[in-house]
Amino acid sequence: MADDITLARLTSLLQEAIALQQQQQDNLRAIVACAEQAVSILAESAKADRFFDGPAAEQLTGFDARQLKRYRENGTFRQGVHYRDVRSAGAAKGDYQYNPAAINRLFRQPAEKRA
Numbered sequence: 001m002a003d004d005i006t007l008a009r010l011t012s013l014l015q016e017a018i019a020l021q022q023q024q025q026d027n028l029r030a031i032v033a034c035a036e037q038a039v040s041i042l043a044e045s046a047k048a049d050r051f052f053d054g055p056a057a058e059q060l061t062g063f064d065a066r067q068l069k070r071y072r073e074n075g076t077f078r079q080g081v082h083y084r085d086v087r088s089a090g091a092a093k094g095d096y097q098y099n100p101a102a103i104n105r106l107f108r109q110p111a112e113k114r115a
Contacts, residue, residue, distance in 0.1 A: 051084055051097035060100035068098060082106065
């Protein structure tokens with residue numbers, strides 16, 4: 001009889017240990033999934049804040065070259081944030097690249113908050 005109780009108790013303890021181990025594995029899987037998602041988000045945001053030449057920037061923002069120039073010249077875009085001048089040393093004409101992610105963030109804001 002005592003052997004039956006001991007065996008039943010050991011079986012119960014073993015089942016609890018297995019359940020705890022399964023729960024720990026599930027928790028680790030969830031942690032790994034969250035970490036993978038965080039890495040993916042960081043990689044996307046690093047990629048998203050890149051500067052692109054005119055044609056690619058036009059496609060990514062939905063603005064044509066004339067509109068990009070107007071926003072650059074009227075001060076809507078800030079140099080170093082929304083665009084940068086990559087002209088060669090001594091070149092008279094500007095050669096601009098645009099940051100579509102920053103531009104799209106800007107235009108998601110209400111007009112009165114864009115200043």
